[in-house]
Amino acid sequence: MSGPQAENGQSLLIGRTIDHLATPAFVVDLDVVKANCERMLARAQKGGLHLRGQTKTHKTVEGAIYQTGGTRRGLVTSTLVESEMYANAGFDDILYGYPILSTHMQRNLKLAQKLESYHLMVTNKESIQILLANPPPPGKKWSVFMKIDCGNSREGFWWSDQDCIEAALEIRKYPAVMTLQGTYVHCGNTYKSQDSNQVEKTRDETIKMLIGVSKRMSEHGIKFDNIGIGSTPSCSHDSALYAQISEIHPGNYVFYDAQQEKLGSCGMGDVAGKVLTRVIGHSVRRNQLLVDCGFSALTKQGFQELDQSFARVEGHPMLKLCDMTQEIGKVGWDLDDSINFDDFPVGSTLSLIPYHACATAAMYPVYYVHQNQMIKEEWRPCRGW
């Protein structure tokens, strides 16, 4: 499950090439991760923005070190388990970017005690009631971001609703308990775009809505330091409007994936996380290869979006991962002639580019991190909630 270990506890796979791995395996190209993280940090710096990296795609300490450029400061997480892992690993300035429930508050209290700067997300009026019912640690206040919905249509205050202003006024009523850190938008509606022009249009409209919210709040005397927007598609391009906000919080960019390539967020060469799989059989009758990547090693997403394939087969555009059971994938051939099965003997490897890295990475207890195919590190993501 965790790879063979030598007596000194060192993985026996470190220093070997990835073709020595048992399959299916999630392999991560370290140089690509570094380049993706450096590029996003540079874009933020150029725009005068703070980069608060979302950790939900990789959920590893190592990945977050690259996201923060080594400072270990400034993250947004999707689960309490992530928040706790990063707090224990010396990270600080962590936003638990999820709707608040009463059942979270005991763990939130410990995190707020431990960290210099731990933030929560107010997504509705109930969030404020929960904070009022759960006192912050002595000498501290709950630091909160308000989640604004600018068209993503998930959680948060609808940007043009009066509720939004009322919630901010409500927060201001309790200065001993909570303090408004800023507003936060996840422009996940960019994922519905057909190309990067549409992504950029949605992002810029979102920024304008958010600026509008800030102005209306300001008219009520409500001030805060941070205005942030997120989603990897929107943050993978520069914008003249970045000057009007303070923070971006993309996450997927650490690995990128076939979906992001389709959206114009990256090139295929920027995809860092791939699934290594082996051919386990041939069906001449059906003109198919069988591989040891089923849905438990990839998840079922993106079939329509990738032209009837659950993943891109690297270097073989004519191969389609057309069906999967739990542990077996069926790879078809997109031409009328027959697969040359001698090119894909049983035991040979294929590299799959996932449609959605967040979903695929979550299936693996360990990522094998390589440079030029040589395994350098093993990263172990946290999981659960």
Place this chain on the structure above:
Amino acid sequence: MSGPQAENGQSLLIGRTIDHLATPAFVVDLDVVKANCERMLARAQKGGLHLRGQTKTHKTVEGAIYQTGGTRRGLVTSTLVESEMYANAGFDDILYGYPILSTHMQRNLKLAQKLESYHLMVTNKESIQILLANPPPPGKKWSVFMKIDCGNSREGFWWSDQDCIEAALEIRKYPAVMTLQGTYVHCGNTYKSQDSNQVEKTRDETIKMLIGVSKRMSEHGIKFDNIGIGSTPSCSHDSALYAQISEIHPGNYVFYDAQQEKLGSCGMGDVAGKVLTRVIGHSVRRNQLLVDCGFSALTKQGFQELDQSFARVEGHPMLKLCDMTQEIGKVGWDLDDSINFDDFPVGSTLSLIPYHACATAAMYPVYYVHQNQMIKEEWRPCRGW
């Protein structure tokens, strides 16, 4: 991640009711698991069959104890990690029911050494070559089942092909290296059925094909003890033809799920594994509840099959889990009027019946096992390959 622990290592959740759990949580009704396992054992006994339970749905020691009626003898696994976990937990007579690769053989060797009875699956002619290249442990032979494809169209020898007989003859050539234990069919094509009549028709056709294979092999003087068929839909009903086979190997029945209910394998009351989720917000604008079950807590399967819902919402047939992002589900209302949001306050729980238990259970590091809602045990599944 693994639930709070007291100083003595005992989970603090044992003895509490499931509404104390952090959500999302995978909750398993112990009495339903026991009843499902006992019913399948009774059906096998009635038909004079050996039940070799497939472990891929739950992947726990505890679940397999119920599957084997406490004997810890007779399992089929889908991964080497499962085989190793069961071997270490005192189980024996384990079939690693997966195509053989050279990269598996070091671990297969250890398992064959350790166990009295460890079996491998020959799915193609390459399997035999791999066994010949990897000697069995001293004093032992590789015990193999031949996988036959009777219409499932995945791995294995096509039932009517001459290849099938030739492979059996090839196995017989090397009596010092390998011994043919029997034939094995996964009639997964039953999952394409509309109802249980169609399931039973496919199952009985499969048994007839398999008997035909045995007869043809017998004409070549090839004898073996076991003829087995599997899949939970086909094994959830009696058959007059069971008298002609020796073994069944269903797996999903331990938990069952909404897919199995639709196929007529079980009633909704037989579903043992469910996802407990909490309401995290309301959208009056979209007439939706938001819940803390995203695709990372359920996986995206079965949307079309469950009438535009990724799960059944227990007790609320009008609620549809109509969309999911990684950590958030959107629950819509299947009527023209508005949801009465007061009935579903933020923090209240809903119980989701998964479409596919194998996929959903795999998302959880721990299952909370309860009797009448009281948490009795925590089961920790293995994962990886």
